[in-house]
Amino acid sequence: MLPIHEVIANPKAREIYFTVRKHGTVSKQTLLDESGLTISTLTRILDELLSQELLVEVGFGESTGGRRPTLYETNPSYAYLLGLEISRTHAKLVLTDFHLRLLGEHTWSMDAGLTPELLMESLHRQGLQMLDAASVQLSRVAGLGIGAVGPLDRTAGVILNPARFPAEGWSQVHIKEQLEQRLGVPVYLDNGANTALLGEYWAGSNRMHQHLLYLHAGIGLRSAIMNDGRLLYGMTDTEGAVGQMIIDLPGVPPQIPGGNAGAWESYVSVRTLEGQAREAWRLDSSTSLRALAEHAEALEFVHLLEALRERDPVMVRLFDEMAVACGIGLANLINILHPEEVILGGPLFLAADFYETATRIALERTYYRGQYNVRFTRSSLGERAVATGACALVLHQLTS
The missing domain is CATH 1.10.10.10 (Winged helix-like DNA-binding domain superfamily/Winged helix DNA-binding domain)
Known part of the structure; x- marks a missing residue:
């Protein structure tokens, strides 16, 4: 091929x-x-x-x-595509056809033992098993795309120095070169927000909008921009920089080294929400949270969603306040970038009423809203957006 x-x-x-x-x-x-x-x-x-x-x-x-x-x-069977997501919580490998239809999937927990070397060894084995299960020859694979937490050198194919990875060794990882040697197929690297946006663009038939903004709200905030059907890149990899947009001055102290006080991510992230819920547990202000975990540090996002479903007053208030802060930041981006469509992905947008509140606040604060009708949509690819988008990163080489 x-x-x-x-x-x-x-x-x-x-x-x-x-x-x-x-x-x-x-x-x-x-x-x-x-x-x-x-x-x-x-x-x-x-x-x-x-x-x-x-x-x-x-x-x-x-x-x-x-x-x-x-x-x-x-032709969906012209060739096949492998896509890998690397995040702070998990790694996910998918196999798709040329229409990005899922043919196989495997997920690893990104724990303290999953070093780059171990992930690449396991990926090689799992990838071959996945191809065999789908009756696809390795020679029919057009390439492997990777959507990873930044910062990256996407041209050289290097994961530079991502923060808060549980395992050692995730700095200066020449992942493109090493996986090309193992698999014998071309490998392409970009940040996860960019691959997710590519996935949404290529997976949706009849998506003719050309000016797109993608926002992922999860452990942190990540964004990507497409103009005239092309991803926009800065001088450096800026996937997570949107989270450092200041929405409150002086605001809460920065959560990461070198971060800004009052940064958007300090008000809108799963990490922030978990911290707020743990404080509520310690203050004994939420009976639902007390019932869900024996101690504050055991609380995780899944517990918060359960308390929200039970309409726990504390969690309803915390999610609502976060959705408002999310909408304010979205309005800032919309007023600067004027996208035709804003695609919203990540676990926060799946929480009850979060999407509706955030988009309502964003629209209320959009300048020229009478003449400018931005469209909001949820991610169609859900939890597979980054990995499937990594497949689209390979497919994108066909027409870029």
Whole structure:
């Protein structure tokens, strides 16, 4: 198999492939109207993509008076993709087809024993087992994408010095080079927020919006931006920098070395919420929390969600206050970036009423809200957004 970035050499053919992918199913006439190509050039390009098995014919559309138009889709079985998420709590490997449909999955707990070397050894074994279970040859794998906690050097494929990893050794990890040697397939690295946004963009057929903002609210806050269908990058890897946006001055002290007082992440994160709940446990202000854990330090996010479902007054108040703070930060981002669509992922947005409150507050504080109608959506990929998006990172090389 050719390297994926060399599979479609003709830029116009890349555009046609991408258009078909975004439509899901599309007629030749629609491609002709949108591409501006002549009928002969479009026919030649379609024939090339069909001969490469990148596209398939899937029947006929409705007639508008003449012959019924042929319909095209991208071929989900052209090749297969591996995607790896590396977060502070877990690592997840998935196998998908070219439509990002899940064919296999394995998750590791990111505990004190999971060093980079052990993860890569286990990934090699699990990846081969996953391929075997799906009856896919390794030679049919177009590549492995990785969505990891930053900071990163994505060009060199190096995880630099992420904070708060339980295991030793997660600094200056040349993960691209080492996994390419183990697996014999191309490896691509980016931060988890960027891969999640790519996954949402590629997995959703007919997502024609070009200006997207993605926010993940979990252990911390992570964001990614897409403009005209392209991810925006800064001079350094800035995945977690959004959490250091100041929303309250002087505000609470920073939670991380070098962080800002009054930073958004200090008010909106699972870590912050767990700390607030543990304090409520110590003050004996919540009977639900007392019943869920024998001591304060045993409280985890899953307990807080259970107390919220029971409508515990303390947890209802804490979640509501956090959702308001989330909406304020979102409004700041929207007023600066003016995205068409804001995609919200992560465990906080799955909590009862959190999504609704945060988006309502954001809309109330959006400038020009009468003329500017931003769209909010929940992540369609859920807990697999980063790993599936890492597969999309490989797929993206086809048309980038």
